[in-house]
Amino acid sequence: EVQLVQSGAEVKKPGESLKISCKGSGYSFTSYWIGWVRQMPGKGLEWMGIIYPGDSDTRYSPSFQGQVTISADKSISTAYLQWSSLKASDTAMYYCASALYGDLEARYWGQGTLVTVSS
Amino acid sequence: DIQMTQSPSTLSASVGDRVTITCRASQSISSWLAWYQQKPGKAPKLLIYKASSLESGVPSRFSGSGSGTEFTLTISSLQPDDFATYYCQQYNSYQWTFGQGTKVEIK
Numbered sequence: 001e002v003q004l005v006q007s008g009a010e011v012k013k014p015g016e017s018l019k020i021s022c023k024g025s026g027y028s029f030t031s032y033w034i035g036w037v038r039q040m041p042g043k044g045l046e047w048m049g050i051i052y053p054g055d056s057d058t059r060y061s062p063s064f065q066g067q068v069t070i071s072a073d074k075s076i077s078t079a080y081l082q083w084s085s086l087k088a089s090d091t092a093m094y095y096c097a098s099a100l101y102g103d104l105e106a107r108y109w110g111q112g113t114l115v116t117v118s119s
Numbered sequence: 120d121i122q123m124t125q126s127p128s129t130l131s132a133s134v135g136d137r138v139t140i141t142c143r144a145s146q147s148i149s150s151w152l153a154w155y156q157q158k159p160g161k162a163p164k165l166l167i168y169k170a171s172s173l174e175s176g177v178p179s180r181f182s183g184s185g186s187g188t189e190f191t192l193t194i195s196s197l198q199p200d201d202f203a204t205y206y207c208q209q210y211n212s213y214q215w216t217f218g219q220g221t222k223v224e225i226k
Contacts, residue, residue: 032220035215037163037215037217044204044217044218044219044220045155045157045163045206045208045217045220046205046217047208047214047215047217048214050213050215059213059214061120061214061215062120078170095162097162097163097164099210102168103151103168103210104151104210104213104215105153105165105168105169105208105210106155106163106165106215107165107168107174108154108209109162109163110162111162111163112162
């Protein structure tokens with residue numbers, strides 16, 4: 001069974017760093033792009049970036065370039081999204097999604113990680 | 120970067136209605152267009168990919184059409200389970216962009 005399992009909810013203070021994860025199983029993790037998507041409370045979906053775990057080729061949305069870092073560890077089939085200094089405006093649900101068995105459409109999604117940034 | 124404009128933002132409809140949602144790309148994306156359904160508190164679900172290909176397991180009342188810059192999602196006969204928010208997404212040239220979403224509400 002294909003699964004993307006994300007790390008649990010986080011509560012952080014402004015200025016803190018954070019790394020959340022997305023572990024794939026049930027398929028060849030290195031062979032399909034994984035994307036990260038932000039959804040702020042009550043708002044729509046925003047694409048942050050995608051990574052090809054096979055060679056760590058990474059593409060960022062211009063809106064998120066320099067604000068976050070996307071990485072992957074293919075040895076443990078896990079993709080990451082990290083911040084070096086969180087802001088209150090980073091409070092959101094974050095989803096990973098895999099373009100499994102397709103071109104780049106997001107066929108499988110993680111359950112989401114809620115990040116709350118508050119002083 | 121490519122912008123996606125979805126309309127309407129909200130749509131009120133009744134069970135059994137035919138519903139159409141439109142998505143327009145700021146430049147040609149060929150057929151690299153997907154549609155997703157999202158319910159409150161849940162991750163999005165892929166409905167249509169490559170503009171008109173129905174994802175496995177998705178009811179046949181959902182259909183997609185279009186190419187280039189104009190695309191539509193049609194629900195032929197709205198069912199109670201279909202009240203949700205729908206997003207288009209382009210995936211051309213290793214970039215994703217989502218439309219702003221269409222909330223389908225009960226009339």
